[in-house]
Amino acid sequence: MDNVTxxxxxxxxGMGGTLVTLWVMSLIMSGxxxxxxxxxxxx
Amino acid sequence: MEQAIINGLSGLSAGAQALDWxxxxxxxxxxxxxxxxxxxxxEPLLLVPIGFGCILVNIPLADVMGMKAxxxxxxxxxxxxxxxxxxxxxxxxxxxxxxxxxxxVLSNPITFLLxxxxxxxxxxxxxxxxxxxxxxxxxxxxxxxxxxxxxTAIYVTxxxxxxxxxxVSVAAYSYMSLVPVIQPPIMKLLTTQKEREIxxxxxxxxxxxTTRLLFPLVITIIGGLIAPKGLPLLGTIMLxxxxxxxxxxxxxxxxxxxxxxxxxxxxxxxxIGATMAGSAFLNPQTLIILALGFLAICLDTVCGVxxxxxxxxxxxxxxxxxxxxAGISAFPMAARVVQKEGQKYNKKSFLLMHAMGANAxxxxxxxxxxxxxxxxxxxxxxx
Numbered sequence: 151m152d153n154v155t156x157x158x159x160x161x162x163x164g165m166g167g168t169l170v171t172l173w174v175m176s177l178i179m180s181g182x183x184x185x186x187x188x189x190x191x192x193x
Numbered sequence: 194m195e196q197a198i199i200n201g202l203s204g205l206s207a208g209a210q211a212l213d214w215x216x217x218x219x220x221x222x223x224x225x226x227x228x229x230x231x232x233x234x235x236e237p238l239l240l241v242p243i244g245f246g247c248i249l250v251n252i253p254l255a256d257v258m259g260m261k262a263x264x265x266x267x268x269x270x271x272x273x274x275x276x277x278x279x280x281x282x283x284x285x286x287x288x289x290x291x292x293x294x295x296x297x298v299l300s301n302p303i304t305f306l307l308x309x310x311x312x313x314x315x316x317x318x319x320x321x322x323x324x325x326x327x328x329x330x331x332x333x334x335x336x337x338x339x340x341x342x343x344x345t346a347i348y349v350t351x352x353x354x355x356x357x358x359x360x361v362s363v364a365a366y367s368y369m370s371l372v373p374v375i376q377p378p379i380m381k382l383l384t385t386q387k388e389r390e391i392x393x394x395x396x397x398x399x400x401x402x403t404t405r406l407l408f409p410l411v412i413t414i415i416g417g418l419i420a421p422k423g424l425p426l427l428g429t430i431m432l433x434x435x436x437x438x439x440x441x442x443x444x445x446x447x448x449x450x451x452x453x454x455x456x457x458x459x460x461x462x463x464x465i466g467a468t469m470a471g472s473a474f475l476n477p478q479t480l481i482i483l484a485l486g487f488l489a490i491c492l493d494t495v496c497g498v499x500x501x502x503x504x505x506x507x508x509x510x511x512x513x514x515x516x517x518x519a520g521i522s523a524f525p526m527a528a529r530v531v532q533k534e535g536q537k538y539n540k541k542s543f544l545l546m547h548a549m550g551a552n553a554x555x556x557x558x559x560x561x562x563x564x565x566x567x568x569x570x571x572x573x574x575x576x
Contacts, residue, residue, distance in 0.1 A: 151329075151573065151575070152322045153329070153485070155322075156323065156573070156575070157319065157320045157323050157575060158204055158331050159569065160320075160333075160566065160569060160570075161316045161317075161318055161319075161320065163565075163569040163572075164199075164315075164316050164562070164565055164566045164569050165312070165313060165315075165316045165562075167310050167419070167420070167565035167568075167569060168312050168558065168561055168565045169306070169309045169310075170307060171309075171415070171416065171420065171442075171561050171565060172305045172308060172309040172554070172557070172558055172561055173306060173309070174307070174415060175302075175305055175415060175557070176302040176303060176304075176305035176437040176569075177302075177411060177417070178411055178415065179298075179299055179302040179408065179411070180302045180303075180307070180332055180403070182407055182408075182411070183299070183300075183302070183400065183401075183402045183404055183565060186401045186404045186407070187401060188399045188400060188401040188404075188405040189401065192264050
């Protein structure tokens with residue numbers, strides 16, 4: 151594989167994949183926060 | 194008898210006779226690393242063993258990194274025990290997971306995205322390294338310095354470019370400790386006075402124990418499904434965090450963050466230092482790697498702040514773009530830098546908790562970026 155193809159693939163899939171993965175994680179964690187809200191008695 | 198005495202004396206001087214200029218330069222470099230660690234307090238836990246390992250391996254004829262079967266030097270034994278098979282960085286990750294409180298990012302999950310933006314430097318540096326003629330896997334290992342995360346850099350480099358381990362590790366740890374020097378000028382350059390003065394609302398509400406317990410499990414499963422090649426990295430940091438949050442295995446948690454992390458840090462540092470033999474380390478390539486590493490961390494900061502500016506714009510000026518600079522893995526140093534800079538421009542601005550969220554996001558982000566990168570490489574058939 152030539153370097154240009156490699157670099158573009160890494161940028162698109164690598165950085166894109168990182169952004170999407172973390173976005174999905176943030177959505178799930180937001181959802182979990184709503185499903186399991188903080189209760190004062192936990193303290 | 195005279196001959197025997199002469200032979201004996203020649204044995205005592207053989208080491209000094211075999212000393213070449215490369216070994217002398219590397220011993221000096223080892224000394225500089227020790228000085229940085231001891232006198233300047235720059236990542237002393239790593240730089241002291243690395244510096245000493247560097248000195249040990251450059252003393253001729255001692256053969257502490259000897260490779261002959263049955264005659265392996267003691268540093269080679271340690272290297273094979275945990276660096277060659279990537280075990281040490283993973284054990285350190287268990288400790289990091291046990292030490293890190295991810296509550297700030299959980300209370301404001303959008304800061305995960307700042308943690309992603311802070312990883313742009315990895316990919317931009319990878320492209321630069323390729324442009325400078327480095328082979329593809331070497332370029333990946335150089336780019337990973339931009340993760341600003343020592344164990345991740347060591348994990349990837351020891352797996353795919355072990356000949357660069359010394360240079361990449363020294364660059365990663367040195368620049369991490371220089372974050373308070375590297376970031377502020379970039380933050381100032383890319384933001385306006387008005388943006389730097391933005392006061393953010395305090396972080397809303399605490400996170401329930403159930404959410405904190407589910408967090409490591411969700412991240413492991415989701416991350417593992419998306420990027421299975423990086424599961425060892427994600428899995429170990431999340432195991433440490435699960436142990437901490439569960440509160441039921443405090444002995445294991447304490448052992449992970451203290452005894453295990455300490456012993457492994459010592460072995461890891463010595464092993465990295467041992468890869469810095471003059472013949473392999475002293476070449477123009479090392480200087481280029483150090484320069485690219487510096488650039489990687491600058492680019493992380495640039496992209497983080499620019500992403501912060503975009504969030505500022507989209508939120509109608511409610512987000513201070515300075516917190517974008519904390520989206521790297523240098524935890525909690527980068528968050529402290531943001532707090533300090535924010536206060537410099539507006540005494541009423543308290544950015545620490547927001548920056549801690551971005552910083553914790555950066556911690557996860559760096560691991561996710563490495564995991565995604567390994568899986569993409571695997572998908573392309575490069576590894």
